[in-house]
Amino acid sequence: MDNDPKKISWSSSLKNDIGKFIKHEFLTNSITLFIYRPFCRQRVYFNSTFNERPGQMPKIFPNQNLENLVISVTGIAASKDFSALITNLIPDFHMHDTSQCFPLYTYEKQSYLGSLFATNNTEKYTKKSNIPDTIVILNKNETLFSTIITNNFINRCVDRRIHSSSL
Structure with missing residues (x-):
């Protein structure tokens, strides 16, 4: 196990998976844009296997093809004055000090198996206005x-x- 923090931050779940010899696959479609600081976009690997506590973000931004807007405001514990920013990307929790997000929409995943002998599972989402x-x-x-x-x-x-x- 490589403990170099520049390569990976080991969560308790990943450490448990290593002990059980569970392998995880790198999925290129899990790479998406997110906003690290105001006006600073970066790429992030956003996947429940490697992101320990994603909060509600999988319901707010389930994939990069679905549109959404999030108003991010400074949180209660913020050391800075109140500010509000709006973004259409996954925001970093510390985008502007601590923050709380209010999404325009949340999405609910629906899986359709099709007929009895179907092999493909098509994912669709139901959009709910907040x-x-x-x-x-x-x-x-x-x-x-x-x-x-x-x-x-x-x-x-x-x-x-x-x-x-x-x-």
Whole structure:
């Protein structure tokens, strides 16, 4: 076992797999872009075998062909002032100090086996919006229903901002 931290960081799961003589395969389709620091893209090997605690990221970015946006804000334990960034890539947990992410969508994996004698398993995902159908904004007097914003309105605003030439 090579303990050089520049080559690999051994998790307890990987150490257990070595003890059981379990081999893992390198999958080139697990290499994806992620954002290490603001405006700094890097490639990362994103696979549950070698990534010990991916959190909810496999549901947020299940593969690089599915679109998503994540708003990343500085966390409670951050030593820096509050900031918010939006990205369409897997963010590093310390992208800007500690951070918490709020995805526009989450994806649920569905596997279809097809007919009884089918050999190929086709993966599909169901996209779920994380914005409720309606958001009620209270006015200064806290009167209910002063403004109602729909999910469709928010999606249109985000889409316009993303595709704006003034970015």
